[in-house]
Amino acid sequence: MTDDMASPALLKDILGRQALTVIADAGAAASPRFDRAAFLDAASTGLDALSIMERVRHIADALRVALPADYAEAVTIVRAMAPRLTHGFQAVAVTEFVARHGLGDVGLSMEALADLTRFGTAEFAIRPFLARDAAWTLAMMLAWSGHEDEHVRRLASEGSRPRLPWAGRVPALKVDPTLATPILEALKRDPSAYVRKSVANHLNDIAKDRPDWLVDRLATWPTDDARTVWIIRHALRTLIKQGDPRALALIGVGHGAAVEVSGFSVVPRTVRLGDAITIAADVRSTAAEAQRLVVDYRLHYARAGGKSAAKVFKLRTFDLGPGETVALAIRQTIKDFSTRRHHPGTHDVELIVNGQTMARAAFELLAG
Incomplete structure (x- = not known):
């Protein structure tokens, strides 16, 4: 999320009433047990006053009204809805259902998030699971770092970022922002630029709290691999902007110039x-x-x-x-x-x- 994002009003419109209709239609097409009218009524109520991420949560709760009470049956319908959506933020809102209503069945929820992230990132939906049990969830995400799908591999890195934009801070990662290091090490040579960018952003988050740790860690990474070289340069961008001599040295630049x-x-x-x-x-x-x-x-x-x-x-x-x-x-x-x-x-x-x-x-x- 950068300064070049659209204005707040335009962002809100991404999850406006037209989007609610798309989600409602996706639910009705996925299962006859999806109550389309109940969803539209609940999702429309109070929508206009909400920000984009408030709308994500509001829509997730409206889905609870429209779906079967049994979580396993409900999440099956949610997964069937995702391919029918037309915008990534619609999928983020649908994925948020897992975050808000799936903490009681973490195994099923993790399986769902790995599936749903292909349609709209589950990076926000994974945060409550990290907050509840960081060690267990990070172990699952480490397994995802070897997944065949680049979207799932990216989720392993992006979802565990210490300072993920627009997301709540995870207490364990706030205390120790380096907890996901095994995931980053597993992904440092990833063939996907999409994944490597997430790794660089994750490391740049760490730079804001543990700059010395970051420089020490990246100093051990190979410099004969274009993939790791790219990550190093982008991970150090905050420290480079600050003129950190050790960070500059890692990219072959002296401190100061003639x-x-x-x-x-x-x-x-x-x-x-x-x-x-x-x-x-x-x-x-x-x-x-x-x-x-x-x-x-x-x-x-x-x-x-x-x-x-x-x-x-x-x-x-x-x-x-x-x-x-x-x-x-x-x-x-x-x-x-x-x-x-x-x-x-x-x-x-x-x-x-x-x-x-x-x-x-x-x-x-x-x-x-």
């Missing part, structure tokens, strides 16, 4: 919400040998009361030969997201080369 920066600018200097800025600079090598450079920029967002909040953005990673100069430029639109609201005021911008600030500029965001 360069001169000229012409660093942010234009226009004055903007309104919705306008775009261009950040540009020339970087010249002063070294006698080629250097690998990681160039980022840190934008200090103005906040109410004269405060600011910084966010680091990737700009470019490249090799620069002795005496060479490269022109860098990036364009960014200043607009609100569901996770960020802009405030009028001065926004400072830093250019960061190999973890060190090399130049500064600023722009002014006007009100209105």
Whole structure:
């Protein structure tokens, strides 16, 4: 879930009344024991006021009203519904039925989640099982890391992330975010980029709580395998943005660089919400040998009361030969997201080369 997601209103519409009809039709087609009218009545009541994840849970509870009381029979119908759905979030809502009503039969529920994740990720639905018995559930997920289906293998990594976006924190993973290490080790050479991306995101979660552990662990991973090299680079992205010397060293980058920066600018200097800025600079090598450079920029967002909040953005990673100069430029639109609201005021911008600030500029965001 990133800043580039749609607005909250659009996200809510994914599980709007049209989606309820699709789910109701899927239930009716899956079994004559599915009460279509009862589902629509329960799911529609109070829907408009709910956020996207609140709707996921609301729909799951509405399914309880429409399905047989026997959980085994109900989950069989739920599994038959999933292939008939038309959007991944519909499947997430249906899968949530297992999370909310299947804790009493964990064996059957695990089997269902491994099946349902193929249609809409079960990464949220697995969290209550982890919260209830982390050791048992992680052991099951470790077994999934050898599954033939990439969606199930990804669930093993994604569902056990310590800081999974939009999901509740699992107490055991909050205490020790490294508990799923055997799963990550099993998946570090996975043939699926879909799975490897999840492994990298999982490791990046760990970096926020155990940076030294992460660097120590990744230092033992093979660097002659393109799959593990990709994961290492993406898993270290938070530490690289922070200029961590050990993280930079793991990707073959020194801390700091022998360069001169000229012409660093942010234009226009004055903007309104919705306008775009261009950040540009020339970087010249002063070294006698080629250097690998990681160039980022840190934008200090103005906040109410004269405060600011910084966010680091990737700009470019490249090799620069002795005496060479490269022109860098990036364009960014200043607009609100569901996770960020802009405030009028001065926004400072830093250019960061190999973890060190090399130049500064600023722009002014006007009100209105």
